[in-house]
Amino acid sequence: MDIKHNAEQRRFEIEVDGYKAHVAYSIHDNGLDIRHTIVPSEIGGRGIASALVKAAYDFALENALKPIATCSYAVIWLQRHPEYQGEISKDYCEGNSVSIR
Numbered sequence: 001m002d003i004k005h006n007a008e009q010r011r012f013e014i015e016v017d018g019y020k021a022h023v024a025y026s027i028h029d030n031g032l033d034i035r036h037t038i039v040p041s042e043i044g045g046r047g048i049a050s051a052l053v054k055a056a057y058d059f060a061l062e063n064a065l066k067p068i069a070t071c072s073y074a075v076i077w078l079q080r081h082p083e084y085q086g087e088i089s090k091d092y093c094e095g096n097s098v099s100i101r
């Protein structure tokens with residue numbers, strides 16, 4: 001997958017079959033916090049969300065930032081990948097932080 005880091009908009013992005021997907025993040029308290037994961041339903045189920053989250057958290061670790069998750073998808077991803085030693089954001093609101101259009 002050809003994932004691009006759009007640092008200006010604080011996103012990791014990909015286009016698949018003409019549809020754009022992304023994760024949006026913020027950086028605070030020495031951590032990279034994934035705030036939203038957006039994958040259109042037309043390209044869902046292909047591992048795109050997982051690849052985007054992984055790219056963002058790999059970037060975080062490469063830059064000495066702690067992986068943090070506000071997005072419910074990113075929370076689940078971190079639970080499945082304890083090797084990233086991430087944490088759930090204090091802003092996390094279960095079921096309210098991920099969008100699939």
